[in-house]
Amino acid sequence: MNTLGSLSVILDLDGTLVDSEPNYYEAGRRTLAEYGVPDFSWAEHERYIGISTRETIADWRERYRLSAPVEELLAVKNRHYLRLAGASTRVYPQMRTFVELLAAEEVPMAVASGSSPEAIKAILAGTGLDAYLRTVVAADEVAHGKPAPDVFLEAARRLGADPADCVVVEDAAPGAAAAHAAGMRCIAVPYVAAQAGAPEFATAGLLLRGGQEEFTARAALTWLADSARRPRPGLPPSARAR
Known part of the structure; x- marks a missing residue:
């Protein structure tokens, strides 16, 4: 009752x-590395805690001058994240x-x-x-x-x-x-x-x-x-x- x-x-x-933040960080790090942004740090990740994935990626495109569309980056990051999340959360x-x-x-x-x-x-x-x-x-x-x-x-x-x-x-x-x-x-x-x-x-x-x-x-x-x-x-x- x-x-x-x-x-x-x-x-x-x-x-x-x-x-889940360690998994989100690692998914983001792997995604950015694929698009030529090495050494994405945990300190850099912290600025995005509490912000939606779509808005995070929109900021990435501007901050790191990425040419890939948001939808493509979303798909790549989600693929990495789902693999990590499935292993352990x-x-x-x-x-x-x-x-x-x-x-x-x-x-x-x-x-x-x-x-x-x-x-x-x-x-x-x-x-x-x-x-x-x-x-x-x-x-x-x-x-x-x-x-x-x-x-x-x-x-x-x-x-x-x-x-x-x-x-x-x-x-x-x-x-x-x-x-x-x-x-x-x-x-x-x-x-x-x-x-x-x-x-x-x-x-x-x-x-x-x-x-x-x-x-x-x-x-x-x-x-x-x-x-x-x-x-x-x-x-x-x-x-x-x-």
């Missing part, structure tokens, strides 16, 4: 539910527990990700998270990627939820900004600790500066329960979730 009132939870995938243990607890509470959940539909499907199936997370929105399915709110608003629409009743779980500053723009509360679990002070994270209802090492499923569930008891901003106490 759902004891969290009308709350719904929308989860980012990469860097939030699963530690690690779910953060406390995040898996969190999803299981939410499922036990019958809380509506969705995944809203900047990854391709194929990549999301492969990861969810490979990790077994697809048993709990059946509503999925990819960046390719909306007009604008994060930090625009489109992907979260579409997830809320598919869940049949009011955006004000949604809580987003995110690891990246563009995702936190997107949640705020969507009028949703946010649990921020920064993937890059050095970015925890970014102004976008200041809008989060719960900011765990220590990232995944600080996140616990029970504490997050307690915070959600407290959120469910609080009235939405601008609404009278009678509108409080029951």
